[in-house]
Amino acid sequence: MDILIQTIGDIINADLGSPLAAFIALLLVSLAILGFMSLTAGGLSFIERRVAGRMQSRIGPNRVGPQGILQFMADGLKCAQKEDLIPDGADRLLFKLAPVLCFIGVFGTFAVLPWGNGFFASELNVGLLYLMSVTSLVVIGMLMAGWSSNNKWSLLGGMRSAAQMVSYEIPVALSLLPVILLCGSLSFKELIGAQGAMPWDWNILNSPFTFISFFIFFLAALAEGNRTPFDIPEGESELVAGYCTEYSGLRFVFFFFAEWANLYVIGAVAAAVFLGGGHLPFGLESDIVSLLVFFAKSFFMVFIIIWLRWTLPRFRVDQMMTLCWKTLIPLSFVMLFGQAITLLIYHELTFLQSIVSLVLFAICVLVGVKFVSRVLVNIKEQKYKMMHTLTGS
């Protein structure tokens, strides 16, 4: 049930089955995706700023619209009014092309990204492979932006981003391999279909190897999406703004649009591949509910990414490369190997899988409880500090 392409295609195909109709159907689908992507990116920019504010004991944007929810529209309008500057000595063609490439790289992923159990813009049997390859366009866009700006910071930022993203694509792909082994497919539909509703039926808890793979995937995807702790290409304190230093107005917006949309892409891929898609237990599952569950899961992942950004400091360039080449890549190879062996063992001893999954689930719950207790202690401590240091009483 490829809901978007087929429903729209069905409506038009019923009238005429010409290439023109197909083109119109595709156009409608991409417009719908564009609308979804803009709203997601805009909404995420607002959420990120509010969460950042609260984590720093500020309020965050709260002036435009109720509780500042229209802030991203105001920002977009402001950027649209700005002069579109192209620096002297810049390579004009590449300079104009770079933001578009970055945008396409992220926009293309929405073609295969699931929106629920049966909701896809298009069903591709090599969905994951396509997603991995189309996001590589972003690297080219960033490198292009850095090179064409004729600016030291931009060039450094572009080079760093190329080095970083090329390196981190390897652990992303390798950490997805155990799950592909497990489900035997690259299509998102089958990846979601292979998982169950309860947490211990999810791919993440299948074995310790998929469990660690999930964290490797998460870290590497963070690095690929240029998020703090890995935001070296645009580290403000070192490179002004990295590859997008010279950009202004709408071209600048394109970069950030792509970045925030990419945030959602990371969350959605994690939710679909590892966290069980939109399944819901106890027979509650339906199309609309799976949509909501899937959004909840992906936005929870997005929240974790935002939360990490305002907690951890930035890595040094060499530390980041060390982490990738000396930690994540060897570890993900081990995970791939381990998962292959685990699959053989599970094949012989089928009861073992549910035991391992339940044990992993219990460990997760224990860690969660410990975490919540730490949070409660910290809330108390922060409240105490606030009342006794700021008021002087």
Place this chain on the structure above:
Amino acid sequence: MGLGNYFKDIKAGLTSAFEGMSISLASLFVRPVTVQYPDVDVKSDEAMRENYNGPLRGMPDNYRGLLDVDLEICISCKLCEKACPIDCILIEDVKIDKKQIVGRNGKSTMKMKSPIQFDIDNSKCMFCGLCVDPCPTGAIVHTNEFEFNRSDRSQLISRFVKADDRAQLKVRGAEIAIEDAKAKAEKAAKKKAEAEAKAKEEEEASKDQSEAKGTKE
């Protein structure tokens, strides 16, 4: 760089990230400190309690904001003018009818003079408070007013004496000066007359004495 260090590093990274994440999540559940400044009157505790529920309270009493002068109790001693390290206070004064005033510290003093010009240039003032300390009646004080952006630099000079008052004080001051001069002249004349009278008396006394001597002889 053994395998032990490798896993130690991973463990250290995970545990510190765990604790850091718990701290930043906890701060989501603590009220923000931010005061929405133009919406909330930050000057008083009451207004802050009403419109803001964070831990901060109104501005402290010893806040050194714009200077204010109470001309009723200013005795124009010019101590503040002398204390000012950057000479941003300008005082000119005239004599007035004497009157008893009670200073801010409760002591009563006789007020002999009153300023006809008391200007403080806020564009120069550095809010050090050195003028406030020596004031004997407590006439010059810091308020907690901190909003003083103006459209023109000349508007930054606070002129405490109004033009009407100045004119009145000047007229009265001139009258007092004339009266004083008159009184002084009268006093001088009186003194002179007294002195003359005394001299005469003494002369007469000496005459009398000599006469008495003469009669003795």
